[in-house]
Amino acid sequence: MTSTASNPTATAATNYSADRHANFNGLKCKECGTEYEAKAIHVCELCFGPLEVVYDYEAIAEKVSRESIKEGPISIWRYREFLPVATDDYIDTSTGMTPLLKANRLARRLGIKELYIKNDAVNMPTLSFKDRVVSVALSRARELGFSTVSCASTGNLANSTAAIAAHAGLDCCVFIPADLEAGKVLGTLVYAPKVFAVQGNYDQVNRLCSEVANTHGWGFVNINLRPYYSEGSKTLGFEVAEQLGWKLPDHIVAPLASGSLYTKIYKGFQEFVKVGLVDDKPVRFSGAQAEGCSPIAQAFREGRDFIAPVKPKTIAKSIAIGNPADGVYALDIARKTNGNIESVNDAEIVEGMKLLAETEGVFTETAGGTTIAVLKKLVEAGKINPDETTVVYITGNGLKTQEAVQGYIGEPLQIEPKLDSFERAFERSLTLDRLEWQTVSV
Amino acid sequence: MTSTASNPTATAATNYSADRHANFNGLKCKECGTEYEAKAIHVCELCFGPLEVVYDYEAIAEKVSRESIKEGPISIWRYREFLPVATDDYIDTSTGMTPLLKANRLARRLGIKELYIKNDAVNMPTLSFKDRVVSVALSRARELGFSTVSCASTGNLANSTAAIAAHAGLDCCVFIPADLEAGKVLGTLVYAPKVFAVQGNYDQVNRLCSEVANTHGWGFVNINLRPYYSEGSKTLGFEVAEQLGWKLPDHIVAPLASGSLYTKIYKGFQEFVKVGLVDDKPVRFSGAQAEGCSPIAQAFREGRDFIAPVKPKTIAKSIAIGNPADGVYALDIARKTNGNIESVNDAEIVEGMKLLAETEGVFTETAGGTTIAVLKKLVEAGKINPDETTVVYITGNGLKTQEAVQGYIGEPLQIEPKLDSFERAFERSLTLDRLEWQTVSV
Numbered sequence: 027m028t029s030t031a032s033n034p035t036a037t038a039a040t041n042y043s044a045d046r047h048a049n050f051n052g053l054k055c056k057e058c059g060t061e062y063e064a065k066a067i068h069v070c071e072l073c074f075g076p077l078e079v080v081y082d083y084e085a086i087a088e089k090v091s092r093e094s095i096k097e098g099p100i101s102i103w104r105y106r107e108f109l110p111v112a113t114d115d116y117i118d119t120s121t122g123m124t125p126l127l128k129a130n131r132l133a134r135r136l137g138i139k140e141l142y143i144k145n146d147a148v149n150m151p152t153l154s155f156k157d158r159v160v161s162v163a164l165s166r167a168r169e170l171g172f173s174t175v176s177c178a179s180t181g182n183l184a185n186s187t188a189a190i191a192a193h194a195g196l197d198c199c200v201f202i203p204a205d206l207e208a209g210k211v212l213g214t215l216v217y218a219p220k221v222f223a224v225q226g227n228y229d230q231v232n233r234l235c236s237e238v239a240n241t242h243g244w245g246f247v248n249i250n251l252r253p254y255y256s257e258g259s260k261t262l263g264f265e266v267a268e269q270l271g272w273k274l275p276d277h278i279v280a281p282l283a284s285g286s287l288y289t290k291i292y293k294g295f296q297e298f299v300k301v302g303l304v305d306d307k308p309v310r311f312s313g314a315q316a317e318g319c320s321p322i323a324q325a326f327r328e329g330r331d332f333i334a335p336v337k338p339k340t341i342a343k344s345i346a347i348g349n350p351a352d353g354v355y356a357l358d359i360a361r362k363t364n365g366n367i368e369s370v371n372d373a374e375i376v377e378g379m380k381l382l383a384e385t386e387g388v389f390t391e392t393a394g395g396t397t398i399a400v401l402k403k404l405v406e407a408g409k410i411n412p413d414e415t416t417v418v419y420i421t422g423n424g425l426k427t428q429e430a431v432q433g434y435i436g437e438p439l440q441i442e443p444k445l446d447s448f449e450r451a452f453e454r455s456l457t458l459d460r461l462e463w464q465t466v467s468v
Numbered sequence: 469m470t471s472t473a474s475n476p477t478a479t480a481a482t483n484y485s486a487d488r489h490a491n492f493n494g495l496k497c498k499e500c501g502t503e504y505e506a507k508a509i510h511v512c513e514l515c516f517g518p519l520e521v522v523y524d525y526e527a528i529a530e531k532v533s534r535e536s537i538k539e540g541p542i543s544i545w546r547y548r549e550f551l552p553v554a555t556d557d558y559i560d561t562s563t564g565m566t567p568l569l570k571a572n573r574l575a576r577r578l579g580i581k582e583l584y585i586k587n588d589a590v591n592m593p594t595l596s597f598k599d600r601v602v603s604v605a606l607s608r609a610r611e612l613g614f615s616t617v618s619c620a621s622t623g624n625l626a627n628s629t630a631a632i633a634a635h636a637g638l639d640c641c642v643f644i645p646a647d648l649e650a651g652k653v654l655g656t657l658v659y660a661p662k663v664f665a666v667q668g669n670y671d672q673v674n675r676l677c678s679e680v681a682n683t684h685g686w687g688f689v690n691i692n693l694r695p696y697y698s699e700g701s702k703t704l705g706f707e708v709a710e711q712l713g714w715k716l717p718d719h720i721v722a723p724l725a726s727g728s729l730y731t732k733i734y735k736g737f738q739e740f741v742k743v744g745l746v747d748d749k750p751v752r753f754s755g756a757q758a759e760g761c762s763p764i765a766q767a768f769r770e771g772r773d774f775i776a777p778v779k780p781k782t783i784a785k786s787i788a789i790g791n792p793a794d795g796v797y798a799l800d801i802a803r804k805t806n807g808n809i810e811s812v813n814d815a816e817i818v819e820g821m822k823l824l825a826e827t828e829g830v831f832t833e834t835a836g837g838t839t840i841a842v843l844k845k846l847v848e849a850g851k852i853n854p855d856e857t858t859v860v861y862i863t864g865n866g867l868k869t870q871e872a873v874q875g876y877i878g879e880p881l882q883i884e885p886k887l888d889s890f891e892r893a894f895e896r897s898l899t900l901d902r903l904e905w906q907t908v909s910v
């Protein structure tokens with residue numbers, strides 16, 4: 027693996043011609059509208075605005091139907107007409123089509139009627155929603171001629187990029203903040219990429235990666251491939267609409283890190299309306315942040331339309347982005363859909379993780395705990411109507427952030443392998459309440 | 469939760485009448501053929517042989533077709549006509565329908581042509597094949613009137629029983645050996661069951677649980693509910709047959725703990741043949757054990773038809789059963805299908821975990837490492853023909869046994885958030901080989 031071997035600039039133009047079978051025909055600046063070829067660029071050369079993929083929705087509408095989608099693979103690639111990958115040679119590791127779990131017990135506990143968990147804690151292959159965006163980004167990276175792929179990550183993205191690159195046989199370098207949870211570091215190293223642990227926070231990692239992308243010509247999934255990468259999150263909108271029986275929910279709650287996921291769920295719903303797959307209706311978009319890194323929630327609360335960057339300090343490391351790239355777009359969506367952006371502290375995050383596990387059997391990481399805690403806060407504040415069909419997005423698995431709950435969930439009762447030892451322990455446990463009993467010694 | 473509240477003996481007979489819509493009509497001793505009602509019993513009162521569910525295959529054949537299955541849910545419940553649950557009120561947490569991954573890179577590395585990974589490392593909700601058997605057992609437990617469910621577990625079963633019981637609102641007590649991996653203990657406690665850590669090995673835990681089942685009347689998924697529970701593993705046969713385009717593979721390799729999984733995959737294939745869903749053909753069954761707990765492999769090697777129990781000592785704790793209940797049946801299947809049962813040591817198990825992660829992006833636990841290492845050994849010994857379509861069963865997730873690979877996969881290169889710090893580290897990494905580079909300090 028060398029930096030020159032994977033330089034894509036020479037091959038990008040050639041590969042672009044393969045796009046003739048695709049439903050997208052370039053990139054466009056979200057701010058000033060300048061158009062670009064569908065290459066590995068992500069920032070407008072004129073105004074520095076972010077670039078987005080431009081689709082031919084008429085072509086898509088002609089090709090797709092509820093039936094054609096249902097006949098497709100059980101993965102995000104059933105929606106491939108909406109994704110920016112030109113050839114049929116996409117990387118399918120069964121990513122997506124995660125459960126939309128009807129959460130009756132949690133709903134009752136919160137006092138609302140119809141609640142669903144979109145459970146990407148069991149997304150494949152690496153147990154977070156990042157597998158969606160990485161599958162799209164690496165498929166596009168291969169089309170554009172990259173042989174080395176890379177990312178700036180808070181952990182889940184590193185897991186996903188390393189695993190999917192391994193499956194596809196691409197060289198891989200990942201960059202992470204040095205203080206990540208053990209499970210996320212180990213869950214990256216095992217796939218044998220090069221891992222660089224940067225002594226700094228995510229925003230510093232991200233800045234360094236922008237420089238590396240310029241000098242080494244690698245495909246950074248969330249930098250120079252970001253326009254393609256971020257489109258993968260639309261599938262979280264598509265799947266919910268399909269799984270609800272081809273209709274949109276009344277209210278969604280999703281975590282906010284860069285803000286990209288949230289804005290792309292919105293885009294997914296809009297695209298399904300645009301091509302006639304679902305009826306239009308108002309959907310309220312609420313967002314969740316950790317108090318220790320809540321620049322978007324702060325702006326929302328204060329009625330600002332700009333984001334003041336913060337230094338992250340929270341256990342919810344996977345969403346700890348102090349300078350969120352899509353923060354202003356997320357703010358805009360929350361306001362125009364009559365949603366809310368709320369934050370919760372670290373103790374509430376742990377309680378959120380426990381609440382979801384105890385009521386629904388879903389073990390999520392800190393980001394999911396944040397989202398559940400915000401859901402609870404919004405219901406209690408009357409900001410989610412008990413009659414609204416609400417979908418909450420759980421984006422990662424609790425096995426990756428075990429540190430967060432250690433010390434808060436008790437310990438097993440130690441017994442000898444004898445019936446009387448068990449009976450004594452069991453009798454004792456009956457006199458204790460549920461939270462207390464596990465820590466008793468017998 | 470009290471022991472009397474959940475005593476099922478009074479309600480079992482009543483609930484049994486609900487079975488009139490089901491395709492099973494009782495239990496039968498696998499040894500002497502004595503028949504029993506479909507209650508919570510698992511051992512023949514006459515000969516102490518294991519009991520198995522008796523199906524009406526003519527009724528099943530009339531009800532199922534490839535099309536009817538394809539129209540069913542994306543979970544094990546698409547095969548519900550083959551499962552011992554009477555009502556439609558089964559517990560569906562999207563268990564099953566895990567990927568059958570075409571493993572081209574691993575196949576090339578091993579020198580065989582067509583290899584598939586059946587990947588239950590991403591099974592839902594708790595990332596092991598145990599979610600299949602627990603979904604069936606708890607559905608049946610509820611039909612039989614149990615309100616408290618329990619298990620004797622090497623870890624994965626505890627995770628699964630606790631999570632699915634939480635989702636279904638059943639009280640739950642689990643029993644584990646006290647020396648389990650941290651991830652498996654924490655991944656049980658988070659669902660707030662009662663957890664008893666027994667100072668002993670799995671076989672001692674299991675014996676204790678048999679006594680508790682008798683005295684407390686709880687539904688132990690792998691003891692008094694075992695005839696129903698074990699049927700869940702058939703779905704690993706059904707899914708592979710369906711995912712291969714309604715045909716059987718030439719050779720399968722699966723891990724052996726109690727031997728139940730292995731024998732039920734065999735039964736699943738046979739049932740699909742019996743009702744006409746696939747054509748009959750010879751399938752070779754090979755099995756994998758860890759050298760530190762290989763009573764079935766030892767019997768196979770020595771040509772014995774009985775199992776000599778052993779004391780387990782291996783990192784592959786989830787398959788460390790020294791006195792395997794279905795060992796003799798597994799032996800029989802391996803011999804009559806011209807398969808093999810092989811064992812590998814702990815170092816080979818770690819190499820197996822790394823090999824699968826690096827070539828296919830699948831991070832499995834020690835049991836999966838065992839299976840991959842045995843696959844490699846069988847190929848190298850010419851015991852798997854390079855032309856055979858081979859399916860290897862990966863049954864659990866690597867995030868649960870992080871201890872096993874820690875120290876064997878290197879560490880990240882530490883750098884400062886500056887381009888020149890990265891460049892120095894990167895240059896240095898190019899002069900090292902892949903295994904060495906991660907441990908260098910720069």
